[in-house]
Amino acid sequence: MEYKGYIGRVALDDEAGFFHGEVINARDVITFQGTSAEDVKREFRASIDVYLDFCAAQGKEPDRPDAGHLVLDIAPELQTAMIRAATREQKSLDAWILDRLVAGVGGYPT
Missing domain, CATH: 3.30.160 (Double Stranded RNA Binding Domain)
Structure with a gap:
């Protein structure tokens, strides 16, 4: 809905x-x-x-849907592995995660 x-x-x-x-x-x-x-x-x-x-x-700004912020709870070991993978690719963790999310949905949504 x-x-x-x-x-x-x-x-x-x-x-x-x-x-x-x-x-x-x-x-x-x-x-x-x-x-x-x-x-x-x-x-x-x-x-x-x-x-x-x-x-x-x-006088409060409402949470806007799809504001570009995502909070995830992940195991510390997974976070460490992700940081290492991003470092190997010379990317920030955010850029590395974004690449995988875009690939996972079949390209950047328009």
Whole structure:
């Protein structure tokens, strides 16, 4: 689900009998829920609008989706191996990772 560039992921809570969701491309926590597909879509859009209104009222810049920042939790050993590989290729770690991500999605998206 997408609205104003924000992407929502939805899961069914079978025990509680409703769907709950969260925005997955913002650092701030934005959640929503509903009992039907239409409820979830409406609440997703409403949550984004409330979030943007709240940020404006607080004078805070909202997290923009796809802002070019990605936080990963990786094992220290993997990070060390990545740094060594980047160094061998005479690249920064960011450039090395970006090369692999672009290759993984089949080229630079437009």
